[in-house]
Amino acid sequence: MGTYMDVHHNMVGITGDQLKEAHAADLAIEKDEGVHFQRAWADPASGTVYCLSTGPSAEAVQRIHERTGHAADEIHEVPLSV
Amino acid sequence: MGTYMDVHHNMVGITGDQLKEAHAADLAIEKDEGVHFQRAWADPASGTVYCLSTGPSAEAVQRIHERTGHAADEIHEVPLSV
Numbered sequence: 001m002g003t004y005m006d007v008h009h010n011m012v013g014i015t016g017d018q019l020k021e022a023h024a025a026d027l028a029i030e031k032d033e034g035v036h037f038q039r040a041w042a043d044p045a046s047g048t049v050y051c052l053s054t055g056p057s058a059e060a061v062q063r064i065h066e067r068t069g070h071a072a073d074e075i076h077e078v079p080l081s082v
Numbered sequence: 083m084g085t086y087m088d089v090h091h092n093m094v095g096i097t098g099d100q101l102k103e104a105h106a107a108d109l110a111i112e113k114d115e116g117v118h119f120q121r122a123w124a125d126p127a128s129g130t131v132y133c134l135s136t137g138p139s140a141e142a143v144q145r146i147h148e149r150t151g152h153a154a155d156e157i158h159e160v161p162l163s164v
Contacts, residue, residue, distance in 0.1 A: 005123055005132055016162045023164040041087055041134070041160035048158050050087055050132065052123070076130050078123035080098045082105040 001034075002079065004053045004061050006072035012047030019049070025068040026051075033060040083116075084161065086135045086143050088154035094129030101131070107150040108133075115142040 019042045026037045035055035042049045051072070055061050058075040065072050101124050108119045117137035124131045133154070137143050140157040147154050 003123070005125070005130075014162065019162050020164055040164050041085070042162040043087070043158040043160050044162065046158055048087075050160070076125040076128055078125050078132070080096065080101050080124040080126065082102055082122050 001054055002077045004058055004075055005078045006051045006075040008049040009073045010047050011049050014042050014044050022070055026064055030064050033064050035060050035064050083136055084159045086140055086157055087160050088133045088143060088157040090131040091155045092129050093131050096124050096126050104152055108146055111149060112146050115146050117142050117146050
């Protein structure tokens with residue numbers, strides 16, 4: 001299992017409700033890929049969203065995001081944390 | 083008080099010890115600016131580090147990072163989170 005930080009661009013104006021809905025959609029199907037989305041943070045001004053997850057691979061994380069209609073623009077495995 | 087995600091590039095090969103040392107250096111002086119660095123995640127392969135913090139402004143966060151020798155390349159206020 002790895003830990004991943006993925007980044008979505010072009011989300012200018014995203015609202016708190018939209019972030020919650022997108023996160024809930026990921027949570028609803030994440031078990032299909034053995035992924036868990038832990039947290040997400042959004043900057044509506046620049047349109048940037050960061051998602052922290054655990055899972056077997058970056059591809060597994062992306063498959064969940066693709067199925068819920070918001071593929072990530074970048075996914076970085078982050079094996080180090082403090 | 084706001085919540086911020088800042089991003090550092092060009093940190094290829096960063097080690098767990100280096101991440102801990104950098105974070106500890108920030109923690110040691112963060113009160114000078116009313117900032118608190120909560121978490122940090124690093125991808126040594128791409129050289130990307132993400133730091134999550136709270137503070138009065140992005141500029142306050144950057145002043146701490148500058149004083150400890152690792153200015154952020156991007157700082158985004160993230161008022162929304164799940």
